[in-house]
Amino acid sequence: MSDMTAMTAMTGPHGDRATIAELGAGLLAPQARTSPKYLYDSLGSRLFEAICELPEYYPTRTEAAIFAAHGADIARRIGTGSTLIDLGAGNCAKAASLFPLLQPQQYVPIDISRDFLNEAVSRLRQRFPSIAMTALALDLSGPFALPPAVNAARRVFFYPGSSIGNFAPHEAIAFLRRVRENTSADGGLLIGVDLVKDAAVLDAAYDDAIGVTAAFNLNMLRHVNHLAGADFDVRQWRHVAFFNAEESRIEMHLEARTALTVRWAGGERRFARGERIHTEDSYKYTPDSFADLLAQAGFAADAVWTDDAGWFAVMHARAAAA
Numbered sequence: 001m002s003d004m005t006a007m008t009a010m011t012g013p014h015g016d017r018a019t020i021a022e023l024g025a026g027l028l029a030p031q032a033r034t035s036p037k038y039l040y041d042s043l044g045s046r047l048f049e050a051i052c053e054l055p056e057y058y059p060t061r062t063e064a065a066i067f068a069a070h071g072a073d074i075a076r077r078i079g080t081g082s083t084l085i086d087l088g089a090g091n092c093a094k095a096a097s098l099f100p101l102l103q104p105q106q107y108v109p110i111d112i113s114r115d116f117l118n119e120a121v122s123r124l125r126q127r128f129p130s131i132a133m134t135a136l137a138l139d140l141s142g143p144f145a146l147p148p149a150v151n152a153a154r155r156v157f158f159y160p161g162s163s164i165g166n167f168a169p170h171e172a173i174a175f176l177r178r179v180r181e182n183t184s185a186d187g188g189l190l191i192g193v194d195l196v197k198d199a200a201v202l203d204a205a206y207d208d209a210i211g212v213t214a215a216f217n218l219n220m221l222r223h224v225n226h227l228a229g230a231d232f233d234v235r236q237w238r239h240v241a242f243f244n245a246e247e248s249r250i251e252m253h254l255e256a257r258t259a260l261t262v263r264w265a266g267g268e269r270r271f272a273r274g275e276r277i278h279t280e281d282s283y284k285y286t287p288d289s290f291a292d293l294l295a296q297a298g299f300a301a302d303a304v305w306t307d308d309a310g311w312f313a314v315m316h317a318r319a320a321a322a
């Protein structure tokens with residue numbers, strides 16, 4: 001046994017039973033896979049923040065430039081005094097940058113991580129004392145209902161960053177239908193969508209020169225070691241990312257550099273050299289294909305703003321008559 005192997009030896013699982021069962025089922029599937037949510041432990045979240053600063057990763061700065069260039073137009077569409085509901089708010093910075101223009105009556109940031117959210121919101125309350133704020137720690141992966149503390153009128157859901165891209169199109173429709181169910185006829189949606197473009201640009205955005213995205217992907221193995229008591233040796237795996245034009249998505253995988261066996265609490269699997277674990281999909285749309293998806297979810301797209309190169313879109317949609 002090498003020293004490296006000794007260092008990655010199995011420790012007890014820290015995840016709950018359902019998490020370990022979900023991870024085990026994915027790892028044992030003919031095409032091994034893990035949910036992209038496992039990319040985000042505390043180091044993973046910081047690596048994602050670093051990705052957003054990379055020259056190759058255009059979505060964050062392109063979306064920010066669209067908000068900066070078209071903020072007034074966006075605010076005209078939405079109007080002031082709305083109930084702004086931020087799905088996956090994180091540090092709330094994107095929504096906060098729109099407050100001066102949007103002047104929402106109430107801001108409702110939703111995130112899975114309560115501590116992170118509460119900290120961000122208490123800072124925001126000081127900066128924008130006239131906006132009512134109701135932070136919600138909610139898991140949006142299933143059906144959800146908003147508590148009575150959330151104003152029912154003029155709900156505008158905010159879903160920036162192209163997070164919608166992690167869903168397969170049929171899942172995205174199901175998710176946006178659940179959003180639609182939480183709005184009345186005066187409701188709307190402001191969403192960031194990454195667009196189809198030259199494959200070389202896409203490939204570079206998900207396989208950057210200094211290897212931050214590779215570290216982000218590989219860190220998932222450390223997270224699974226922690227959650228499932230697995231014994232992944234990170235050095236035995238390599239980051240693979242490419243644009244799959246047929247499916248219109250970036251795929252991220254981890255590929256075994258050598259034949260190996262991985263053990264975890266309650267299971268094990270042998271991987272051949274070159275075998276992969278599919279770790280993330282990031283779907284890319286055209287403004288038309290996404291408007292079509294919105295329609296299937298009960299929304300009518302009424303405005304789209306893009307950058308000059310047409311790399312990213314911010315779309316506004318109104319709740320269509322149910």
Ligand code: AVJ
Pocket residue numbers: 051059161162163165166205206213280281282
């Ligand atoms: C957070 C899902 C929008 O798909 O671009 C970035 C995640 N993965 N680099 C994306 C991600 C690799 C990101 N989203």
